[in-house]
Amino acid sequence: MEELDKILNISVDCVVFGYDITTKSLNVLLIKRFLESENKKEILVDDYVLTGYHVLNKETLDDTASRVLKELTGLTNQYKKQFKAFGSPDRLMNEKDQIWIKSEGFNLRTITIAYYFLLNTEEVDLKKNKHQAKWFPINTLPILGFDHEKIILEAYEDLKVKCLREPIIFELLPDKFTINEVQDLYQSILGIEIDNRNFRRKLINKKYIIALDEKQIGISKKPAQLYMFSKDIYDKIHKTNYLISI
Known part of the structure; x- marks a missing residue:
């Protein structure tokens, strides 16, 4: 050059x-x-x-x-x-x-x-x-x-x-993910422990977190439900408050 x-x-x-x-x-x-x-x-x-x-x-x-x-x-x-x-x-x-x-x-x-x-x-x-x-x-x-x-x-x-104001963490995850994987990622970024039950309830109630008719594959223990993030839905209902309170 x-x-x-x-x-x-x-x-x-x-x-x-x-x-x-x-x-x-x-x-x-x-x-x-x-x-x-x-x-x-x-x-x-x-x-x-x-x-x-x-x-x-x-x-x-x-x-x-x-x-x-x-x-x-x-x-x-x-x-x-x-x-x-x-x-x-x-x-x-x-x-x-x-x-x-x-x-x-x-x-x-x-x-x-x-x-x-x-x-x-x-x-x-x-x-x-x-x-x-x-x-x-x-x-x-x-x-x-x-x-x-x-x-x-x-x-x-x-x-x-x-990551507390916008849903950018989903850029770090596969298109299909479990709730535990989302929690693990937040904990990894923020360096804190998050209450599992409270986090799961809040995340599942978000309209832009879509439950799929699929579960994990290749897992020896009980496979977990898979979800996806819908940017289209998020953009439509986006407000200035935090994505999720932890």
């Missing part, structure tokens, strides 16, 4: 959140950042970072974010939110960051616009991923480059607030 196509001091960084139903874990998708000395006798940089790239001259910020996600995951049309700009003068001044920037020819004074995406971890095939991407639980992040830990944690705080 020609340097002239890039806006060299503006980038977009993407926090990709994914939920793993099996481990009941909210995860972040990160890529490997690795650099050796020219003689390959010394490892100069070995950590993880968010996926991001410079904004191209003919792109909107949303275009750049969507391009970055597609290159990382192969996915399009996922839920995304632009939540903050990060432009501190010292955000790229760590020693390892300086080494990396010099090797890549990046601009030392780069402002990044941060987005987060929501998806199901099963939607991403990591075996064929050229970036050595890997899921990490939000509470056990690895060593991160740049100011990416700060970006991730601020995205997480925004997600916690937003």
Whole structure:
């Protein structure tokens, strides 16, 4: 890609959140950042970072974010939110960051616009991923480059607030889900214990939670009822109050 196509001091960084139903874990998708000395006798940089790239001259910020996600995951049309700009003068001044920037020819004074995406971890095939991407639980992040830990944690705080006001958590679940899976997801995001009986009653009474004539398959114990979220119904009855009181 020609340097002239890039806006060299503006980038977009993407926090990709994914939920793993099996481990009941909210995860972040990160890529490997690795650099050796020219003689390959010394490892100069070995950590993880968010996926991001410079904004191209003919792109909107949303275009750049969507391009970055597609290159990382192969996915399009996922839920995304632009939540903050990060432009501190010292955000790229760590020693390892300086080494990396010099090797890549990046601009030392780069402002990044941060987005987060929501998806199901099963939607991403990591075996064929050229970036050595890997899921990490939000509470056990690895060593991160740049100011990416700060970006991730601020995205997480925004997600916690937003999941109580809008039905975005269903972006992290399969199309068909159980009530327990919804509760597990809320608990994973918010880091709290929720009363099971009270939660079930409130959720089932929501008109946009549709009971299906289906139950779980491949379950040794008693299979649970499956439900789906109807965005059409939600949009019609949407009010400014919380999606659900927990």
